[in-house]
Amino acid sequence: MRYMVGVDVGGTFTDVTLVDSKNGEIKNHKVSSTPNDPSQAIMNGITEILQMNEIAPEEVQYLAHGTTVATNALIERKGARTGLIVTKGFKDLLEIGRQTRPKLYDFFAEKPEPVIPGHLRDEVEERLLASGKEHKPLDMEELMTTITRLKNKGVKSIAVCFLFSYLNPDHEKQAAEKIRTEFPDLYVSTSHEIVPEFREYSRLSTTVLNSYLGPVMKNYMQNFYNSVKEFGIPVEPYITQSNGGIISIQESVSNPLRTAVSGPAAGVVAAKNLSNLTGYKNMITFDMGGTSADFCLIENGEPTISMEREIEGFPARIPMLDIHACGAGGGSIAHIDEGGALKVGPESAGSTPGPAAYGRGGQNPTVTDANALLGRLNPEEILGGRMDLDIEASKKVIQRNICDKTELSLDEATSGIISVTNANMSRAIRLISIQKGHDPRDFTLVSYGGAGGLHCSALAKELNIPRVLIPSSPGTFCSLGLLVTDVRTDFVYSYVQIADEENINDVLGRFEELKQEGTKSLEKERISEANRTFELIIDMRFKGQNYEIPILVTWEELSVEGFHTIINRFHEEHEKVYGYARKDGVVEFVNYRLTAVGKLPKATFKESELSNNLPEPISKRDIYFSEVEQPGYYESEIYQREQLHPGNVLQGPLIVEQMDTTILVLPEQTMKVDNYGNIIIYTFGESQVHDDQQRKEVFS
Numbered sequence: 001m002r003y004m005v006g007v008d009v010g011g012t013f014t015d016v017t018l019v020d021s022k023n024g025e026i027k028n029h030k031v032s033s034t035p036n037d038p039s040q041a042i043m044n045g046i047t048e049i050l051q052m053n054e055i056a057p058e059e060v061q062y063l064a065h066g067t068t069v070a071t072n073a074l075i076e077r078k079g080a081r082t083g084l085i086v087t088k089g090f091k092d093l094l095e096i097g098r099q100t101r102p103k104l105y106d107f108f109a110e111k112p113e114p115v116i117p118g119h120l121r122d123e124v125e126e127r128l129l130a131s132g133k134e135h136k137p138l139d140m141e142e143l144m145t146t147i148t149r150l151k152n153k154g155v156k157s158i159a160v161c162f163l164f165s166y167l168n169p170d171h172e173k174q175a176a177e178k179i180r181t182e183f184p185d186l187y188v189s190t191s192h193e194i195v196p197e198f199r200e201y202s203r204l205s206t207t208v209l210n211s212y213l214g215p216v217m218k219n220y221m222q223n224f225y226n227s228v229k230e231f232g233i234p235v236e237p238y239i240t241q242s243n244g245g246i247i248s249i250q251e252s253v254s255n256p257l258r259t260a261v262s263g264p265a266a267g268v269v270a271a272k273n274l275s276n277l278t279g280y281k282n283m284i285t286f287d288m289g290g291t292s293a294d295f296c297l298i299e300n301g302e303p304t305i306s307m308e309r310e311i312e313g314f315p316a317r318i319p320m321l322d323i324h325a326c327g328a329g330g331g332s333i334a335h336i337d338e339g340g341a342l343k344v345g346p347e348s349a350g351s352t353p354g355p356a357a358y359g360r361g362g363q364n365p366t367v368t369d370a371n372a373l374l375g376r377l378n379p380e381e382i383l384g385g386r387m388d389l390d391i392e393a394s395k396k397v398i399q400r401n402i403c404d405k406t407e408l409s410l411d412e413a414t415s416g417i418i419s420v421t422n423a424n425m426s427r428a429i430r431l432i433s434i435q436k437g438h439d440p441r442d443f444t445l446v447s448y449g450g451a452g453g454l455h456c457s458a459l460a461k462e463l464n465i466p467r468v469l470i471p472s473s474p475g476t477f478c479s480l481g482l483l484v485t486d487v488r489t490d491f492v493y494s495y496v497q498i499a500d501e502e503n504i505n506d507v508l509g510r511f512e513e514l515k516q517e518g519t520k521s522l523e524k525e526r527i528s529e530a531n532r533t534f535e536l537i538i539d540m541r542f543k544g545q546n547y548e549i550p551i552l553v554t555w556e557e558l559s560v561e562g563f564h565t566i567i568n569r570f571h572e573e574h575e576k577v578y579g580y581a582r583k584d585g586v587v588e589f590v591n592y593r594l595t596a597v598g599k600l601p602k603a604t605f606k607e608s609e610l611s612n613n614l615p616e617p618i619s620k621r622d623i624y625f626s627e628v629e630q631p632g633y634y635e636s637e638i639y640q641r642e643q644l645h646p647g648n649v650l651q652g653p654l655i656v657e658q659m660d661t662t663i664l665v666l667p668e669q670t671m672k673v674d675n676y677g678n679i680i681i682y683t684f685g686e687s688q689v690h691d692d693q694q695r696k697e698v699f700s
Contacts, residue, residue, distance in 0.1 A: 003055055004603060006482030007045060007065035008263050009038045010289045013450060015476040015660070016045035018053065019483050019603040021061065026603070027053055028476040030450075030660055035350070038069060039224045043231065057232035062601065064238040064246050064482040066263035069220045070213045070256045074312050077115070079212035080157045080187065083150035084121040085143070085175060086204070087163040091123045094208060097201055112313035115212045120153060122146045124175075132167030138174050147179055157187035159211035161204045166196040166494050187214040194255065195317045197494045197591055202308060202317040209314055210257040217256035221249045238487075242320035244269045244303065245488020245597070248525055257318060260311050263478055264294040264323045268303045270481030271446045274471060275301045277605060277676055280444040283469075284429060286459065287478065288452040290331040290368075291348040293425050296323045297432045297443075304432075307539070307550060307593075319490045319593075326428040330368040330451035331355055334398075334417045336405045342413075344420045356397040359390040365401050369394035370417035371454050373410070375623040375633075376664055378657055415626035422458050429463055437576065440465045448477035453656075453663035458627045460683045461666065472641075472677040475660020480603065487598035489521045492591055499540060499570075499587040501563050508558040510592045511536055518596030527598030539591035540570045542582060548590045549573050607675045610647030615639060623653060628667050646675045 004019040018027040029049040034041040073079045094114045103109040125139040165172045169192035189211035191203045238246040240262040271285045283298040304322040327346020334344045353360040355368035372394045402413040440463045447456035456468045491514045539548035571581040617637035634653045641658035649672045652665035665671045670682040
């Protein structure tokens, strides 16, 4: 066995990457997604790429894929019929939430309906004190009556969340054991297993979402696992998590919510790997596909992590890469709103019927149609010749839906669609950078996804980002990320105490307990002891604050001698986030987090010799640019990506075409190929090339 396969399921296309672990050779492939059954497109893609390269299924040594099953089930409200059991008196907590409006000044904005309706929420007699000490035992007779009642109402899953169970899980364990004994066919999620942290509503919401998605994920994973086995692949597949790591199928069934942003997370992991290769430690990732665009900030080689995010309006308190999405993809639909303004997205044409240019009967103008009419896409074929473009169809839908409803010409309408799309994405980048104290001028924009190459140059110019880095296979970059990641499992313990030297040994003891859990988890994943590492974080705050800051710590710092190092790091981070730090303030330890990391074999990348041999353009065509001082059509050279060599320097305007994407370089911008085959676009011209060489960030 020598081959590694990564598969990323998108809304429009499913991407497959194949890596030969012996020589590092990388092959990529794309197939249309099958939203009704994502596993069908996955198996289609795996089958085709193996057949194209004459590889037998039994030669595959590693298989991982990113899935949107959990996210789609939540968006479409197609999770399992779920019941809820809580402490008596807290039946309506799921409805009450935090008593906040989703939009402060919109009196008509509505909260999303809870995934568990009122008649499927129940309560039982039991009570723990805030210390975790038992006040009232769990009434087992009432519990049995409650479970039976929910079962008779047709629930397939039950969520259990008792007050203060993160301190003492005994009552939840008793309830789960009773459910599994009496009704073994029911899926069960308990809060102490899913998110053993304080803050009652977040813990409840996370547990409910996990239980709601559990049966759906279980059914999908079983079908996928069977398909892989029947095909002849001898290894068990891994699934990407929201934290950027991967887990086994069994773990994903137990904790399906961990896969909520599975696909986008893989792209960020690939960008992190690229950061280590190229030396660009500060990156803003830009993943633009057919349905949406996703952004994440990487600082000093590490992507930012969020401990709580909202998924479809519901809080989910699990570690996730801090990825922000906006409804801007190649398939995003352009329309004129009631006020006569041009809008783009968030609705998408998806893969069926897709943009009008795909010739599948699409009746709405999309971003892809606009790029096609502006000459930015090959007017005859894309996807390496496997798909033709219907330019006339694009022209008709934009004329009918945009031009005829406004006074815009066809050129103005098409360039307007691009401008609005870029503006939407610029706001998303500002949200993760400028609004959080980061200057975009200190970052490199890493562009990937099938549509990213057409928009990255304009985004960089608008935001003063000095350079854009485009990997060798941007359209399948997320599937590549699945081949450079590790097993990662998160554990947490909540206990609020004053941060002083007297308590540091207690903190060390809590981390030792978490390490034991992490070790058991890695043993289940069959990770050898030599390949196990553990990352530690303490959530800290000043006494009286309502929010914490995660602070990285080491085992050595969990001592009396290292205590002040931890406190100083907290003060520095607090000042960075809030602009001040009270050095004389009382500090609290709140949550203790441990990530168990299991190192896996990874795809490797080789450097190539730089060359001065410039390829000839395969053709020229007129392309419309509205991003320059004098908008209009510019004659632009067209190049094939596979004909470019490391060290090549080219001046825009130009187009680089390849199977999985098209890359646009604006007039007055400079493009260079580095020694890993990445394309680097210098936003402000040729002088930047020499600056980068002097700093030795990439080229030597």
